[in-house]
Amino acid sequence: MQKKLATPSLLHTMITDMSVVKSADDVYHAIKHALIEKRYVAGEYLREEQVARSLGVSRTPVREALRRLGAEGWLESKPNYGVRVKAWSIQDAREIFEARLLIEPYLAGHAAARIGVTDIERLHVLAQQMADITHRPSTPESIERWFCANDEFHAIVTSAAGNARLDQSLKSMKETPLIKWTFDAYSDADRSRSASQHFEIVRALEQRNAAWAEAITRCHILAAQATVLGRSATEDPAS
Structure with missing residues (x-):
């Protein structure tokens, strides 16, 4: 070959x-x-x-x-x-979701006690941007805008936790092309659900409620995992 x-x-x-x-x-x-x-x-x-x-x-x-x-x-x-x-596989996606479930909710919970007002205001703006995108027809350009807003949103939350080593580990995983590929698999309904969850994450952080922030972040990742892995299993049952 x-x-x-x-x-x-x-x-x-x-x-x-x-x-x-x-x-x-x-x-x-x-x-x-x-x-x-x-x-x-x-x-x-x-x-x-x-x-x-x-x-x-x-x-x-x-x-x-x-x-x-x-x-x-x-x-x-x-x-x-x-x-x-590297050729990314569905197993790579599973492993990244498993790692995110271990790290990201933990960081979100710690962020609730540390995040500043300016960061919360920025999260509001980003959550609204993503919600606005879901109300329009999906295009490659709108998907790219969503991806950028989503990436910044989660980066602000995890950075606010104050654990640079865990935050960097998470960022390294999220920078892979696989993350962008999985996000491209979202339907408009998936993005609408995700946008609502972003607003709830902001509310939990505003309330300084660590348990709530951790729980909704975990639900957010589990929903994404179900969407991506469920679709992949349908398209390739042997994966």
Whole structure:
């Protein structure tokens, strides 16, 4: 089977969008951004020399970036072939939901005692934005706006808990292309239900009610899990 290689045009687009690459971290973030935006297909091989030439850097920072991305689960190494984009499975989705259920409600409960007024006001705005989107026909653009608002909403809540290590672990999981793929599986009714739950999370935080914030966050994730895994099982019962 012919191996799929990252094309120069994709790499050129990647660096055009990410501004000038200057450091090893820049290289890492440039490649990661391209992966988040699904500019590579599952199984596509990334060659150090080609990536380095496209980014205008040496192979050393590229090698380090690919190593980091492999450790984070974005890429996988194939002996005698190289590094390729990881193909995400329904089992990956199950594991991410399980991890979210362990971490995210806990952080939401702790956020209830610590979150500031400014953050709560911002959560109100984001929850309303998502609710407004559900009242209009679904389009790729509206789904993208929803995804961005939803991502910011949850990031504010978990960051407010004050546990940087758990928050970073959660963020790493949520940055995977799989999260965006699962969200794309939502129907308009699913998004409407999710928007209502966001308002309830805000109310729990306003009341400084840790048990409520934890409980509704858990319900929120369980509902998403049921939607995504239920749909996947219907489409592929063997998954």
